[in-house]
Amino acid sequence: MPELPEVETIKNELSPYILGRTVTGVDLPWEGIVRQPSASEFRSRLIGQKITKISRRGKYLILNLSSSEFLIIHLKMSGALLFGNEASEPPKYTRATFRLDDGTIIFFRDPRKFGVLRLVEDKNSIVGELGPEPLEANFTHEVLAQRLHKRTAPIKALLSDQKVIAGVGNMYADEALFASKIHPLRAGGSLTKDEIKRLHQAIIEVLKSGIGNKGASIENYIRPDGTLGTAHTQFKVAHRRGETCPRCGTPLERIAVRHRGTYFCPKCQRER
DNA sequence: CCCGGAACCTGAAGGC
DNA sequence: TGCCTTCAGGTTCCGG
Numbered sequence: 313m314p315e316l317p318e319v320e321t322i323k324n325e326l327s328p329y330i331l332g333r334t335v336t337g338v339d340l341p342w343e344g345i346v347r348q349p350s351a352s353e354f355r356s357r358l359i360g361q362k363i364t365k366i367s368r369r370g371k372y373l374i375l376n377l378s379s380s381e382f383l384i385i386h387l388k389m390s391g392a393l394l395f396g397n398e399a400s401e402p403p404k405y406t407r408a409t410f411r412l413d414d415g416t417i418i419f420f421r422d423p424r425k426f427g428v429l430r431l432v433e434d435k436n437s438i439v440g441e442l443g444p445e446p447l448e449a450n451f452t453h454e455v456l457a458q459r460l461h462k463r464t465a466p467i468k469a470l471l472s473d474q475k476v477i478a479g480v481g482n483m484y485a486d487e488a489l490f491a492s493k494i495h496p497l498r499a500g501g502s503l504t505k506d507e508i509k510r511l512h513q514a515i516i517e518v519l520k521s522g523i524g525n526k527g528a529s530i531e532n533y534i535r536p537d538g539t540l541g542t543a544h545t546q547f548k549v550a551h552r553r554g555e556t557c558p559r560c561g562t563p564l565e566r567i568a569v570r571h572r573g574t575y576f577c578p579k580c581q582r583e584r
Numbered sequence: 585c586c587c588g589g590a591a592c593c594t595g596a597a598g599g600c
Numbered sequence: 601t602g603c604c605t606t607c608a609g610g611t612t613c614c615g616g
Contacts, residue, residue, distance in 0.1 A: 315610095386610080388593095388611075424608090462586095469588090472610085573607090573608075587615105599604085
């Protein structure tokens, strides 16, 4: 499922195909994918616009348009953006198709229909409340400490909260907690300064590693050219049900935190 | 404001 | 073999 490294990879690999191109057609086989405005208005306002910039904020993709509006895309759990041309058959579960002026076609494939398309004038209406970008210089361990201060929710839940840190989801939260040897159920505000420093470093490392491996192909994640990422092969605990800790050999445990599958080593990540 | 749980959605996997 | 139930999780909404 796409988290920061997956969305970053999609942005990088899609960029040469769409930057500077003009949208000439929009098909919506399932109109429910458009959150705002209405599907018909979305179509008419998007057609004719040139894509002048593509960026990422958290797990959102942001396309700047020549009209000064923004096309904001969220892939949620099962969404993928795939490129093709006029000869391409739409992949199964295609929910939206964008035709560009050079014949390139971008397919939004999304089996579970969680994905969202928005066309907005003010991008901050969507991404304005997000927490800091973990790979930018202003994300320091002091900033992390301040955002966890006095929070009583489990650290795993806080790491996955986009208002605390943008871009970290279920998989990379588990990896960062394992790397920093912190139990997922520890209250966020109970972490020591040293633990927060380790966690801060671990978040940056697991995300950078994920990007270096072009994302983790768990579930439906697929790169725009149809190939898979390899980040999941580097995972130490995430989704490694029934396996043992690569550090100490203890069988990994799986618990539910906020109904989310959470993998950890009960020996390396002690409860206190 | 903070926390936890339900809802959205459907393919895959497991149980009987 | 096949039907039924459960699981997967990012975000949003809602109640306490």
